[in-house]
Amino acid sequence: MYERHELIIGGRPRPAGGAETITVVNPATEEVVGHAPSATPEEVDLAVETAAAAFRESPWRQFEMEKRVAVVEAMCAALEPRLEEILRLVTAEMGVPIKASRALHRDMAIGSVRHACAAARRIAVEERRDGQVQALVRLEPTGVVAAIAPWNGPFLQALYKIVYPLLAGCSVVFKPAPETPLDAYLVAEAFAEAGLPDGVLSVVPGGPAVGERLVAHPGVDAVFFTGSTETGRRIGAVCGANMKRAVLELGGKSAAIVLEDADLAATLPGLTSGAFGNTGQNCAATSRVLVARSRYDEVLEGLAESARSLVVGDPQDEATGLGPLVSSRQRDRVEGHVAAALADGAVAAEPGGRPDDLPRGWFLRPTVLGSVDNRSRVAQEEIFGPVVCVIPVEDDVDAIRTADDSAYGLHGAVYSEDDERALAVARAIRTGTFSVNGFLLNSELPFGGVKASGRGRKYGVEGIREFMEIKTINFARSAGSFSMR
Ligand code: NAD
Numbered sequence: 001m002y003e004r005h006e007l008i009i010g011g012r013p014r015p016a017g018g019a020e021t022i023t024v025v026n027p028a029t030e031e032v033v034g035h036a037p038s039a040t041p042e043e044v045d046l047a048v049e050t051a052a053a054a055f056r057e058s059p060w061r062q063f064e065m066e067k068r069v070a071v072v073e074a075m076c077a078a079l080e081p082r083l084e085e086i087l088r089l090v091t092a093e094m095g096v097p098i099k100a101s102r103a104l105h106r107d108m109a110i111g112s113v114r115h116a117c118a119a120a121r122r123i124a125v126e127e128r129r130d131g132q133v134q135a136l137v138r139l140e141p142t143g144v145v146a147a148i149a150p151w152n153g154p155f156l157q158a159l160y161k162i163v164y165p166l167l168a169g170c171s172v173v174f175k176p177a178p179e180t181p182l183d184a185y186l187v188a189e190a191f192a193e194a195g196l197p198d199g200v201l202s203v204v205p206g207g208p209a210v211g212e213r214l215v216a217h218p219g220v221d222a223v224f225f226t227g228s229t230e231t232g233r234r235i236g237a238v239c240g241a242n243m244k245r246a247v248l249e250l251g252g253k254s255a256a257i258v259l260e261d262a263d264l265a266a267t268l269p270g271l272t273s274g275a276f277g278n279t280g281q282n283c284a285a286t287s288r289v290l291v292a293r294s295r296y297d298e299v300l301e302g303l304a305e306s307a308r309s310l311v312v313g314d315p316q317d318e319a320t321g322l323g324p325l326v327s328s329r330q331r332d333r334v335e336g337h338v339a340a341a342l343a344d345g346a347v348a349a350e351p352g353g354r355p356d357d358l359p360r361g362w363f364l365r366p367t368v369l370g371s372v373d374n375r376s377r378v379a380q381e382e383i384f385g386p387v388v389c390v391i392p393v394e395d396d397v398d399a400i401r402t403a404d405d406s407a408y409g410l411h412g413a414v415y416s417e418d419d420e421r422a423l424a425v426a427r428a429i430r431t432g433t434f435s436v437n438g439f440l441l442n443s444e445l446p447f448g449g450v451k452a453s454g455r456g457r458k459y460g461v462e463g464i465r466e467f468m469e470i471k472t473i474n475f476a477r478s479a480g481s482f483s484m485r
Contacts, residue, residue: 263415
């Protein structure tokens, strides 16, 4: 059992004062994994005030970039011996199969930090821009960042949401999702071991009320939010009214397009992981598959066959391909969507449903729906479960139009043997990220959305620049040369 009775305020554990406790439940067994305290309003205020004081007074913001990178690298080294324990914890908290947990929460998560360090080294903090006058254009950290995470990628989210603003020189108050509050403690402990100066990082678990208090706090200069579009809109409105910077990574309903020349055997693995990876609880999931009409039957049957072959069960088992949904409420939601789609005229090529051999846990077998109308609810709303819609299209132009016929614009994919043709489709679609001939989640390069999928980017140089402000220093008169940092 993971029992936490403290918050992390300014890098140090502090006994929690509130009466409210979060109970973390394993979605595969319905057993209790552990507990964490929920921060009180006063504790949220204290975390922000500590972060603001650190931003004014601590050396962190003044450090040369290389010194910040050294602390982040030391944090990563401190995490290494605990990685296997962390992977098991994430799987117990939210049900991602252990094999996928290794890919996401070890390879991609640690990779995202290494890439962040490499990106940080490429940032020129000051640039001489002499023109009409001698001048410097410099990048300065934004200030106190409130980082708010969802439950669907807990350790990965905690790592990059803390690391990117820290590399920019900001102070961070991190709020994990109430379903998965335990991982962020391990990141904070590793940062303490790595010598992050006091005051710079706090962790305040809690639900929406804790998030709202953080976002509205006048000491917060920027919000780095990942979650649903509905919550993102609310946060964006508060930030807009208070002139705070907001980086919003929101929902998606991305399309994978299968052109008529696609190689089906090479295409099916990407379609399958795009639809069912993390039990469909991926913001970037390609949950709509748009197929050239001449290949429609083949792709529908191929996807149904792939879905049938996925091993559904204990996520701690190496052989498992599909774990449970995060909660019974989420499972009910997904079942409701499937029932409504069938009533709307969709045809189940693979019906899904609750597996008879798994009486405990919130499992659902994957569902493949054919004959779906792109305007129907199941094709327009983010389901966040193992449900994929297969939709026939007439040609490349129709595929692009149908893919763009969505409120969202986060990700997408195209499958074709012709690179030029694939690239033409990739260029045309309004989305922030796109994959060709696969389902790629790449933590080295900028990732984010357009339209209702949000604003701003994580990862890459761009992911650090989100938390830096531009200051221009013009010399009306100068003694000649001056030093640069
Ligand atoms: P959610 O919006 O319900 O909650 C996300 C976080 O925001 C949680 O920590 C929650 O406690 C907090 N929160 C809720 N209401 C708040 C408020 N009014 N003010 C401040 N904080 C508040 O989302 P969720 O159900 O936890 O996560 C699933 C969603 O996240 C999906 O829509 C998914 O697409 C999205 N997501 C997006 C990305 C991306 O990179 N675009 C990545 C992962 C998940």
